[in-house]
Amino acid sequence: MIKAILAPILAVALIAGLTIEKHSWPQPDDVEEYHAEVAEAIRAIPEQFGDWRSTEVELPMAAVALLRxxxxxxxxxxxxxxxxxxxxxxxxxxxxxxxxxxYPPNCYPAAGWDLRQRHNNAWALTDLTSETEAVAIEGVGYEFEQLMPGSTSQLFVTNLIILPDGTFGQSMRDVNRIAADRQFRVYGAAQMQFIFSGSYAKSERDQIVEQFAAAAEPAMQAIRTGVQR
Structure with missing residues (x-):
């Protein structure tokens, strides 16, 4: 008899607890200001600085639609x-x-590029935050090759995965961690890619990435501070 009475009471209590927990999770409207600040910071990345000049490159609409x-x-x-x-x-x-x-190991092979090498990279930028110690930026370099009749093309991609909990990811496992967390997923995730074609020494590519990572520092910092608000 007691069990029969307690069962519905416990069920109602459980549902109520789950409802309260669900409402404690951040909702899309709760982070709208954060997303607006991130978008503004990305748009503010310099179109030119020093001897560097840029032109806009349109991305495939199908890929953009998938990423929303x-x-x-x-x-x-x-x-x-x-x-x-x-x-x-x-x-x-x-x-x-x-x-x-x-991310590169999935997207570039789907476009006809064969992945030849993968290597981790790290850079230290003292300007990334107001902290006195340098912040390590961790990324991954990918080397792709495409064989055509009578020619071989090479593509070098440095990829930075920037997450809203202040970390940098090196694989989809890191993105999955954020995506699986109901409290974090609404803050989103970002990728920054540097794509080189032709014969560039790794030292040249690393130097350029470091220069542009410094120029894009406000955007990276805006993305990284989502869940700290």
Whole structure:
């Protein structure tokens, strides 16, 4: 008899507890200001600085539709003195789940590029935060190759996964961690790609990435501080 009475009471209590917990999770409207600040910071990345000048590069609409981005930046930068050039892409999604699966080891092979090498990279930027110690930026470099009749093309992609909990990811496992967390997923996730074609030494690519990471510091910092609010 007691069990029969307690069963519905416990069921109601459980449902009430779950409802309260659900309402404690951040909702999309709760983070609208954060997303607006991130979008503004991405748009503010300089179109030119020093000897570097840029032109806008349109991305495939099908890919953009899948990502449902909060903001996208896609430019080709060229150095007027050295002739060096690369494509620079920043994509921030409002919901981290929309970023899952979209990164170089999946996307470039789907476009006909074979992944040849993968290597971790790290840079230290003292200007990334107001902290006195340098902040380590962790990214991954990918080397792709495409064989065509009579020719071989190479593509080098440095990819930074920037997460709203202040971390930098190196694989989809890191994005999945945010996407699986109901408290974090609404803050979204971002990727920053530096795409080089042709014969560039790794030291040249690393130097350019470090320069542009410093220029994009306000955007990275805006993305990284989401869940700290």
């Amino acid at each position: 981005p909060n903001e996208i930046l896609s430019r080709r930068y060229r150095n007027s003195q050295t002739g060096q050039a690369f494509q620079f892409i920043v994509i921030h999604c409002r919901d981290a789940r929309d970023m899952v699966g979209h």
